[in-house]
Amino acid sequence: MTRRLFNPLLVVAAGMFAAAPILVALAPNEVTMGLVAKIVYFHVPVWFMMFLGVFICGIASGVYLFKDKQSADRLAVSAAELAVLFGLMGLTTGPLWARVSWGLWWPWDVRTTLALILELNFVAYLLLRKYGGPGSEKLAAGLALFGMFNVPFVYVSVNVWRTLHPETTVVPTLPGPMAGPFWWCVIAYLALFLVMLSGRRRLEEQRAIVDRLRLAHER
Amino acid sequence: MSEFFRIAWLVMQKDIRVESRSRELVYTTAFFATSCVLVFSIAFVRGGRPIDEAEAGIVWVALAYTGQLALSRTFERELSHDALRGLLLAPVERSSVFVGKLLGIVMLMVVVEVVVVFFVSLFFSGTLFKHVFWFSALMASGTIGFAAVGALFAAMLARTQSRTVLLPVLLYPVTVPILIAGVSGTVALIQPEPNLDLARFWLALTIFFDVVFLTLTLWTFEPLMTE
Amino acid sequence: MCVPIPGSSAIAISAQSSQPALEEFVPIAELPETDRLPAAPFLVAAYSVVWILAFGYFWLLSRRFSEVERDLAELKNVLGDDLDAK
Numbered sequence: 001m002t003r004r005l006f007n008p009l010l011v012v013a014a015g016m017f018a019a020a021p022i023l024v025a026l027a028p029n030e031v032t033m034g035l036v037a038k039i040v041y042f043h044v045p046v047w048f049m050m051f052l053g054v055f056i057c058g059i060a061s062g063v064y065l066f067k068d069k070q071s072a073d074r075l076a077v078s079a080a081e082l083a084v085l086f087g088l089m090g091l092t093t094g095p096l097w098a099r100v101s102w103g104l105w106w107p108w109d110v111r112t113t114l115a116l117i118l119e120l121n122f123v124a125y126l127l128l129r130k131y132g133g134p135g136s137e138k139l140a141a142g143l144a145l146f147g148m149f150n151v152p153f154v155y156v157s158v159n160v161w162r163t164l165h166p167e168t169t170v171v172p173t174l175p176g177p178m179a180g181p182f183w184w185c186v187i188a189y190l191a192l193f194l195v196m197l198s199g200r201r202r203l204e205e206q207r208a209i210v211d212r213l214r215l216a217h218e219r
Numbered sequence: 220m221s222e223f224f225r226i227a228w229l230v231m232q233k234d235i236r237v238e239s240r241s242r243e244l245v246y247t248t249a250f251f252a253t254s255c256v257l258v259f260s261i262a263f264v265r266g267g268r269p270i271d272e273a274e275a276g277i278v279w280v281a282l283a284y285t286g287q288l289a290l291s292r293t294f295e296r297e298l299s300h301d302a303l304r305g306l307l308l309a310p311v312e313r314s315s316v317f318v319g320k321l322l323g324i325v326m327l328m329v330v331v332e333v334v335v336v337f338f339v340s341l342f343f344s345g346t347l348f349k350h351v352f353w354f355s356a357l358m359a360s361g362t363i364g365f366a367a368v369g370a371l372f373a374a375m376l377a378r379t380q381s382r383t384v385l386l387p388v389l390l391y392p393v394t395v396p397i398l399i400a401g402v403s404g405t406v407a408l409i410q411p412e413p414n415l416d417l418a419r420f421w422l423a424l425t426i427f428f429d430v431v432f433l434t435l436t437l438w439t440f441e442p443l444m445t446e
Numbered sequence: 447m448c449v450p451i452p453g454s455s456a457i458a459i460s461a462q463s464s465q466p467a468l469e470e471f472v473p474i475a476e477l478p479e480t481d482r483l484p485a486a487p488f489l490v491a492a493y494s495v496v497w498i499l500a501f502g503y504f505w506l507l508s509r510r511f512s513e514v515e516r517d518l519a520e521l522k523n524v525l526g527d528d529l530d531a532k
Binding site: 065066113117118120121124127128131132133135136138139142143145146147149150 | 368371372375376378379380381385388389391392393395396399431432435439442443
């Protein structure tokens with residue numbers, strides 16, 4: 001499915017990204033934090049994509065563990081790489097925003113900490129796959145499942161424990177002029193995510209073909 | 220169902236018997252825990268007085284490091300004479316074998332915790348014992364959660380290359396939520412005016428973690444150990 | 447938990463003392479000049495980071511693709527020779 005959609009998706013993503021800065025610039029400034037709050041237009045979508053990557057990896061890992069489908073494993077490793085990538089984007093844009101709004105580079109509240117933990121979890125996934133030797137795909141799949149089940153704790157923590165981080169009620173209450181560009185950016189990042197995911201999966205498929213051919217050649 | 224617990228009990232007894240002959244794990248991990256506490260105490264004492272509430276963090280960090288050591292050593296033991304394969308080939312439900320090993324590890328960690336809490340209380344004037352019941356409950360549920368995840372990962376990694384460095388890499392990101400809850404709960408208990416409601420909240424959260432992680436480990440143990 | 451406050455911008459200090467957590471974003475038509483300047487470099491930096499990481503990943507992907515395609519071509523040659531030899 002993703003193969004045929006790749007080119008249109010690429011065009012959509014490129015188009016949306018070209019339009020995004022214009023929309024973001026036109027959106028009104030927020031009262032307490034001013035211009036810097038415009039980081040929300042890409043900080044939050046980037047985190048959404050990171051969570052999406054985590055969930056896709058977790059579910060694909062579950063399927064791979066219990067149904068033994070190689071295609072699920074390929075999807076899992078691609079999603080994990082994207083989760084780490086978008087997590088890295090979020091972890092760099094977050095402190096930049098925090099430095100201006102709150103005067104600190106890293107506010108040690110539960111949400112930012114647990115988000116960092118999630119990122120480490122999936123970096124560990126990639127490390128395990130790279131250095132664990134043969135058979136580490138299944139072990140990594142187990143780790144991904146654990147990472148996925150940690151996500152609700154990350155998201156709920158800010159609602160349960162008052163912190164510096166804006167509460168999760170912020171997004172639904174975004175007023176009209178700000179909500180439009182925000183959701184535009186979310187969809188733009190989603191298109192980007194899907195483009196990257198399908199490209200990465202294709203790479204895994206090619207690698208699997210090379211491995212199979214190598215094995216056949218050695219016989 | 221009773222068969223399940225009988226096998227788990229047998230596996231735990233086997234581990235205890237092996238351990239009681241050499242007592243290697245108990246002595247070395249208890250000593251390691253003590254050195255951990257010493258190092259952290261030195262790090263967190265200023266002008267001869269400890270930093271406020273440092274003992275909460277020290278207890279849980281010592282537990283995390285010692286626990287990881289105990290876990291990797293426990294499963295390394297199973298590698299000699301192919302004991303691990305023997306355990307896996309036994310005609311019993313594999314998850315009961317896992318629960319047996321888990322119980323053995325929890326018992327070892329409890330012994331280590333007694334040592335750690337003793338020394339931390341000694342160095343920090345006994346503030347940990349103000350609410351013994353809640354503190355013990357918090358430590359117990361934290362230990363169970365940590366041991367469950369740790370036992371699964373250590374078992375998975377027992378036959379993997381780079382296992383010594385990979386266990387902490389995998390274990391800590393997953394168990395940090397338990398550690399956060401444990402430390403926060405302990406801090407709430409050792410305050411001059413203890414916040415029991417908050418401590419109870421963190422205890423509930425830890426128990427919830429335990430239920431989720433224990434279920435997950437039991438569920439994934441079978442497919443993960445088929446290699 | 448102790449949190450250090452570096453003594454820098456006016457926004458930082460005022461924002462920290464004003465509220466513990468935001469309930470919702472509120473738009474405003476115009477913002478005083480003094481608030482804008484310190485923020486712009488951070489906004490630009492954040493945006494550039496996202497773009498650099500995204501492009502970096504695409505570049506990495508294309509490099510790995512060419513590696514795989516090279517391997518494939520090489521293998522096809524070798525296997526083709528094997529088949530011819532038989």
